[in-house]
Amino acid sequence: MATIREVARRAGVAPSSVTRVLSGHPNVSEGLRAKVLAAVEEIGYRPDLLAAGLRRGSSHTVGVIVSDIINPLLAEMVDALDVKLRDKGYSVLLANSHGDPKRDVESVHLLRQRRTDGLIVMVVDETQPELKEALRDLPIPVVLLDRQVEGADSASAVLSDHARGTRELTLQLLDAGHERLALLSGLQGTTYPGRERTRGFISALAERGVPLRPRAIRDARATPEAGQRLTAELLDDDEPPTAIVVGPNPMLVGVLRELHRRKLRVGRDLALACLDDVPIAALHQPPITALARDVREMAHTAATLLLDRLTGVSRFPRTVVLPTEVRRRASSAPLPLQVED
Amino acid sequence: MATIREVARRAGVAPSSVTRVLSGHPNVSEGLRAKVLAAVEEIGYRPDLLAAGLRRGSSHTVGVIVSDIINPLLAEMVDALDVKLRDKGYSVLLANSHGDPKRDVESVHLLRQRRTDGLIVMVVDETQPELKEALRDLPIPVVLLDRQVEGADSASAVLSDHARGTRELTLQLLDAGHERLALLSGLQGTTYPGRERTRGFISALAERGVPLRPRAIRDARATPEAGQRLTAELLDDDEPPTAIVVGPNPMLVGVLRELHRRKLRVGRDLALACLDDVPIAALHQPPITALARDVREMAHTAATLLLDRLTGVSRFPRTVVLPTEVRRRASSAPLPLQVED
DNA sequence: TTGAAAGCGCTAACAA
DNA sequence: TTGTTAGCGCTTTCAA
Numbered sequence: 001m002a003t004i005r006e007v008a009r010r011a012g013v014a015p016s017s018v019t020r021v022l023s024g025h026p027n028v029s030e031g032l033r034a035k036v037l038a039a040v041e042e043i044g045y046r047p048d049l050l051a052a053g054l055r056r057g058s059s060h061t062v063g064v065i066v067s068d069i070i071n072p073l074l075a076e077m078v079d080a081l082d083v084k085l086r087d088k089g090y091s092v093l094l095a096n097s098h099g100d101p102k103r104d105v106e107s108v109h110l111l112r113q114r115r116t117d118g119l120i121v122m123v124v125d126e127t128q129p130e131l132k133e134a135l136r137d138l139p140i141p142v143v144l145l146d147r148q149v150e151g152a153d154s155a156s157a158v159l160s161d162h163a164r165g166t167r168e169l170t171l172q173l174l175d176a177g178h179e180r181l182a183l184l185s186g187l188q189g190t191t192y193p194g195r196e197r198t199r200g201f202i203s204a205l206a207e208r209g210v211p212l213r214p215r216a217i218r219d220a221r222a223t224p225e226a227g228q229r230l231t232a233e234l235l236d237d238d239e240p241p242t243a244i245v246v247g248p249n250p251m252l253v254g255v256l257r258e259l260h261r262r263k264l265r266v267g268r269d270l271a272l273a274c275l276d277d278v279p280i281a282a283l284h285q286p287p288i289t290a291l292a293r294d295v296r297e298m299a300h301t302a303a304t305l306l307l308d309r310l311t312g313v314s315r316f317p318r319t320v321v322l323p324t325e326v327r328r329r330a331s332s333a334p335l336p337l338q339v340e341d
Numbered sequence: 342m343a344t345i346r347e348v349a350r351r352a353g354v355a356p357s358s359v360t361r362v363l364s365g366h367p368n369v370s371e372g373l374r375a376k377v378l379a380a381v382e383e384i385g386y387r388p389d390l391l392a393a394g395l396r397r398g399s400s401h402t403v404g405v406i407v408s409d410i411i412n413p414l415l416a417e418m419v420d421a422l423d424v425k426l427r428d429k430g431y432s433v434l435l436a437n438s439h440g441d442p443k444r445d446v447e448s449v450h451l452l453r454q455r456r457t458d459g460l461i462v463m464v465v466d467e468t469q470p471e472l473k474e475a476l477r478d479l480p481i482p483v484v485l486l487d488r489q490v491e492g493a494d495s496a497s498a499v500l501s502d503h504a505r506g507t508r509e510l511t512l513q514l515l516d517a518g519h520e521r522l523a524l525l526s527g528l529q530g531t532t533y534p535g536r537e538r539t540r541g542f543i544s545a546l547a548e549r550g551v552p553l554r555p556r557a558i559r560d561a562r563a564t565p566e567a568g569q570r571l572t573a574e575l576l577d578d579d580e581p582p583t584a585i586v587v588g589p590n591p592m593l594v595g596v597l598r599e600l601h602r603r604k605l606r607v608g609r610d611l612a613l614a615c616l617d618d619v620p621i622a623a624l625h626q627p628p629i630t631a632l633a634r635d636v637r638e639m640a641h642t643a644a645t646l647l648l649d650r651l652t653g654v655s656r657f658p659r660t661v662v663l664p665t666e667v668r669r670r671a672s673s674a675p676l677p678l679q680v681e682d
Numbered sequence: 683t684t685g686a687a688a689g690c691g692c693t694a695a696c697a698a
Numbered sequence: 699t700t701g702t703t704a705g706c707g708c709t710t711t712c713a714a
Contacts, residue, residue, distance in 0.1 A: 001453075001480070003706095003707060003708085004707065004708065004709095005707080005708095013684080013685085014684065014685045014686070015685090015707090015708080015709090016684080016685065016686080016687095016708095016709070016710075016711095017683090017684060017685075019708070019709055019710085020683095020684085020709095023709085027683055027684090028683075028684090029683060029684085032683080032684075046450060046453070046454050047454065047707085047708075048395070048454060048456065048706090048707055048708070049451075049454045049455045049456075049708095050391050050394045050395045050400060050455065050456050050706090050707080050708090051395050051690090051706070051707035051708040051709090052707080052708050052709075053391045053690095053708090054389070054391045054392050054395050054690050054691065054692085054706090054707080054708075054709095055689080055690050055707080055708045055709045055710080056690085056708080056709065056710095057690070059391060068420075069410070069416050069419055069420050069423075070413070070416050070417055070420050072411070072413060072416070075410050075411050075413075075416045076411055078410055078437070079409075079410050079411050079437060079439060082410075082437050082439070083439055091434075091451065091455070092435065092437075093432075093434060093435075094433065094434075094435040096419070096420060096423050096433075098420060098423070098424055109387060110390075110432065112342075112387070113387050113388065113389060113390045114390050114391065114432070115389065115390075115391050139342070224620075253620050253624065256624050257624070260624070260626070279565075279594050279621065280620065280621050280624060283594065283597050283598070283601070283621060283625070284624070284625075284626075285601070285625075285626050344690095344691060344692085345691065345692065345693095346691080346692095354700080354701085355700065355701045355702075356691090356692080356693085356701090357692095357693070357694080357700080357701065357702080357703095358699090358700060358701075360692070360693055360694085361693095361699095361700085364693085368699055368700090369699075369700090370699060370700085373699080373700075388691085388692075389690090389691055389692070390692095391690090391691080391692090392690070392691035392692040392693090392706090393691080393692050393693075394692090394706095395690090395691080395692075395706050395707065395708085396691080396692045396693045396694080396705080396706050397692080397693065397694090397706085398706070683714105684713105684714085685712100685713085685714080686711105686712090686713080686714095687710100687711090687712085687713100688709105688710090688711080688712100689708100689709095689710095689711105690707105690708090690709090690710105691706105692705100692706090693704105693705095693706090694703100694704090694705095694706105695702105695703090695704085696701100696702085696703085696704100697700100697701085697702075697703095698699100698700085698701080698702090
């Protein structure tokens with residue numbers, strides 16, 4: 001790989017002049033610029049970004065920590081972040097936690113060691129002390145994306161109003177006559193969406209004076225397998241729920257598997273809703289009621305908050321809360337289900 | 342951020358000794374090791390990976406170019422690659438092409454500039470001259486993942502036998518009485534899977550002596566929108582197909598949308614099959630016949646091929662072809678469809 | 683407007 | 699076994 005010295009030699013100038021031309025320095029003569037660009041072209045020179053980053057102290061790179069890239073919502077988030085950041089000259093360094101909180105923490109350190117200029121954080125478990133500590137010590141701007149980390153006061157955040165949306169969706173189920181409601185959630189308390197959804201669910205019940213039945217809220221890792229297992233547990237109860245609200249979208253696949261296995265018809269034998277809108281929700285027959293949010297807008301906002309701090313436009317952390325929207329579909333049919341259709 | 346010099350000063354040793362301890366150099370006394378580790382612990386030192394990479398000439402990083410991270414199959418591929426490579430001490434630098442061939446080429450250059458030690462390539466369009474050129478000039482090992490690039494003789498490859506699988510799946514449809522078959526494919530000729538699927542489809546027709554009708558094979562960008570549009574075109578034909586074979590899995594979503602919109606029942610009004618198995622295929626009612634392959638095995642093989650070259654275990658490129666498997670489900674019902682229940 | 687020189691933080695060659 | 703020294707490729711003073 002060609003170096004800047006070779007370009008300089010070929011153009012008959014100093015290495016520093018090559019840098020000036022390539023970085024758009026204002027005081028450069030046309031003649032020098034032309035000579036340098038010709039030489040660059042000739043030998044196909046491309047600067048070594050490690051060396052440049054080392055010298056500059058920053059790598060023009062943004063670290064993105066994502067709990068699980070297989071989650072289609074998160075994949076879209078990463079895609080949108082990447083498009084926006086690349087457009088502004090930053091590369092994305094992706095750190096996938098693969099559902100493992102230990103990797104959350106490792107990733108913070110790793111990205112720091114790679115001198116990323118900023119961090120966008122969608123961790124598995126935001127409550128880990130090691131994570132809080134690692135984030136607190138970072139000298140670079142951080143944006144939490146649908147996460148809330150205690151003590152990370154210097155971090156910006158982009159949040160969805162899960163509580164409000166979940167409350168509304170739950171109220172609709174209650175007003176349709178359902179009383180035996182169940183909520184499937186990710187591991188209790190580990191992330192902001194999980195806590196907020198639970199809060200919204202409970203407040204809807206309270207609002208209508210419907211008692212929260214024991215074991216009505218069940219949590220597990222956000223996987224299809226866990227979703228299937230929890231559904232089986234619910235249905236094996238003496239008094240199975242008439243409506244299931246599924247939080248994390250990966251669980252929805254498992255829930256549907258179990259319902260199909262038992263030949264239970266969604267929207268007839270049982271009402272169903274998901275707190276994330278993913279393609280299968282709308283495509284399912286019957287379509288499944290879901291709480292939607294604009295993932296690309298969230299990503300754009302997060303990228304903008306980060307870029308503003310990287311470029312010095314803004315010096316202080318900000319928190320932005322974005323709305324959610326109930327998409328009512330056939331799966332959340334009213335009671336009594338059996339007389340429907 | 343602490344540097345190696347501070348650690349050295351604190352431990353009362355030379356910086357090179359710190360390196361030796363941390364990199365597990367054999368000839369290091371117990372006393373020195375203890376002193377260094379204590380100092381490292383004390384100030385929470387973590388090496389700057391840019392500096393180390395610059396000095397070493399390699400970054401312990403593998404670049405992964407992926408055509409579209411939103412594709413669930415590719416997301417799983419990236420996840421599996423990441424798990425395997427991280428386990429061996431390499432970080433993954435993800436470059437998402439977002440469906441844009443221009444970004445394929447940019448990414449090759451960018452990853453090269455970041456001194457990745459190797460590349461795993463799942464580009465949008467493998468036929469671009471700029472891409473071929475960029476790959477040919479790379480001084481690092483490359484593994485093509487379900488891609489075949491002309492002239493990239495020094496690259497290894499992991500391929501699925503799409504042709505064989507597609508042929509088998511198509512034969513099953515033909516033998517079930519379907520004659521008016523259509524194939525939806527990604528942009529013609531741009532990737533190995535697209536070409537191989539078309540080849541398999543055509544050879545199955547030839548084998549049964551069924552003529553290939555004009556416009557029976559339609560191609561477009563591999564998106565839900567394109568899938569929906571092509572489906573609409575097919576169904577508006579004078580002689581619409583009785584069975585549709587969908588290649589790229591993102592198209593399947595669009596196909597289903599259009600079928601639902603027209604109130605056409607899969608497996609009754611029309612047979613359907615997809616050449617990738619994704620969760621919605623199995624979850625759909627009725628379940629959709631699909632061609633499956635072991636994505637995680639493909640990723641593992643690719644990672645292993647790359648690691649073998651990075652660690653010097655192997656010096657030559659290898660090509661591995663992995664099998665596909667027809668998962669026959671209710672969507673590929675036999676003709677005449679209308680009498681079936 | 684341009685060049686010379688220093689140094690980012692690390693590791694490897696060489697010397698002791 | 700350990701320390702000294704040089705230098706990876708770049709950018710940024712500083713001086714001319």
